[in-house]
Amino acid sequence: xxxxxxxxxxxxxxxxxxxxxxxxxxxxxxxLGEEYQAFEDPNDPMxxxxxxxxxxxxxxxxxxxxxxxxxxxxxxxxxxxxxxxMVIVLWAALSALGLGVASLLLSMVISAVLTxxxxxxxxxxxxxVTGMLVAIGVIGILGIxxxxxxxxxxxxxxxxxxAVSVYGTKHMVALADGVTQMRLPILLVxxxxxxxSYMKQKPLKQEIDEGGEREAMFMGLGDIIIPGVLISSAYxxxxxxxxxxxxxxxxxxxxxxAGALAxxxxxxxxxxxxxxxxxxxxxxGGAVAGYIASYLLVFGDLxxxxxxxx
Numbered sequence: 001x002x003x004x005x006x007x008x009x010x011x012x013x014x015x016x017x018x019x020x021x022x023x024x025x026x027x028x029x030x031x032l033g034e035e036y037q038a039f040e041d042p043n044d045p046m047x048x049x050x051x052x053x054x055x056x057x058x059x060x061x062x063x064x065x066x067x068x069x070x071x072x073x074x075x076x077x078x079x080x081x082x083x084x085x086m087v088i089v090l091w092a093a094l095s096a097l098g099l100g101v102a103s104l105l106l107s108m109v110i111s112a113v114l115t116x117x118x119x120x121x122x123x124x125x126x127x128x129v130t131g132m133l134v135a136i137g138v139i140g141i142l143g144i145x146x147x148x149x150x151x152x153x154x155x156x157x158x159x160x161x162x163a164v165s166v167y168g169t170k171h172m173v174a175l176a177d178g179v180t181q182m183r184l185p186i187l188l189v190x191x192x193x194x195x196x197s198y199m200k201q202k203p204l205k206q207e208i209d210e211g212g213e214r215e216a217m218f219m220g221l222g223d224i225i226i227p228g229v230l231i232s233s234a235y236x237x238x239x240x241x242x243x244x245x246x247x248x249x250x251x252x253x254x255x256x257x258a259g260a261l262a263x264x265x266x267x268x269x270x271x272x273x274x275x276x277x278x279x280x281x282x283x284x285g286g287a288v289a290g291y292i293a294s295y296l297l298v299f300g301d302l303x304x305x306x307x308x309x310x
Contacts (some may be wrong), residue, residue: 009190009217009270017264018133018186020224024139025233025250031092038145042148042190042237043309047146048154048164052161059165063175078184079115082134086111089137122183124198130185135224138158143232149306151233155284158226166278188224191216217271223279227287229259234291238305243298252294259290 034065039047065074090107097103114133117126146154189198196215230254238249263286270277 006038006192007274008219009192010074010272012190013217013219013268014264015160016128016132016190017219017224018257018261020135020139021228021231021260023132023136023142024228025078025151025235025253026143027089027093027136027140028232028236030096032144034144035146036092036299038046038141040143041309043147043149043307045150045153045309048150048157051154052157055075055158056161059175066175068117075182075184078186079118081256082118082130082185083111083115085134086114086130087199088141089133109113118183118185122185122199124189124196127183127185127187127189127198131188131221134185135221135228138221138225139228139232140265142229144236146229146233147237147307148233148304149308150229152288152306155226155230155280155288158222159278159280162222162278162280185221187218187220189216208298220279225281227256227283228279229265230284230291231256231260234295238295239299248298251298252291255289255294256287259293260284260287262286262290 042090062074086147087107090110091104094103094107103261114126114130118130143151183198191198192215197217234256235249235253238252240247242248243251260283263282263284264285267277267279267282298301299305
């Protein structure tokens with residue numbers, strides 16, 4: 001029996017989700033340490049609050065700029081941030097291979113080539129490659145920068161915000177529509193047909209209004225990065241004591257990933273019905289459930305790996 005194109009796209013997207021998480025864990029193991037931490041106190045519970053406020057303000061700023069038809073400003077900012085992130089990710093990974101000074105030069109060359117292609121020919125495969133590099137880097141850096149308590153606060157707060165912005169104010173749909181037309185690598189694109197061209201993609205709102213079968217599926221990088229932070233944080237901060245010969249932190253990390261993938265499977269059932277869906281409530285919810293269940297099974301204490309800072 002032939003597999004439907006939509007089902008194939010879901011499988012590919014789930015694989016990309018898992019690949020980004022495993023890539024982040026490998027990056028942490030091989031290259032990332034305390035010198036890469038973004039915050040001075042990884043257990044400060046106020047950091048996620050500041051982070052959410054910054055995301056909300058930045059989102060409305062981008063929407064305002066798009067409304068004023070100054071899309072080039074958004075493109076320059078995003079492409080600059082993407083290029084910088086790719087350099088950091090590749091530099092850390094190549095340095096771990098022992099390439100010395102050449103690692104920086106090579107990472108800058110690769111990032112420059114990908115950024116050039118994003119400007120000149122932003123096809124779906126270029127978007128996906130750069131998006132995955134950014135996701136792996138951000139997941140790893142945030143994962144080693146935030147301990148379990150702040151991460152849980154972050155996931156819960158962003159799940160609520162995502163639900164409100166998609167189902168309530170609906171400004172996230174407008175943002176996704178605007179960003180899609182700018183061909184920026186802040187989402188993954190999985191075509192359902194081989195001849196698909198992202199450069200010819202219609203505005204999402206128009207495609208939804210017209211109905212019919214979509215030619216590609218989309219998943220925002222935030223839907224990959226945010227639940228991934230809990231996976232990486234569990235791996236970095238939890239005890240490495242072995243259980244059945246496997247490090248406990250690795251078991252909980254994979255348990256958290258399994259929970260996130262379960263949430264992903266439920267999410268896709270709604271997505272395939274054709275309407276925009278808030279991804280983080282299910283993805284974060286699955287990740288948190290997977291974390292709690294696997295932590296209790298592995299470590300058996302009710303602290304859940306959290307350290308109360310007061």
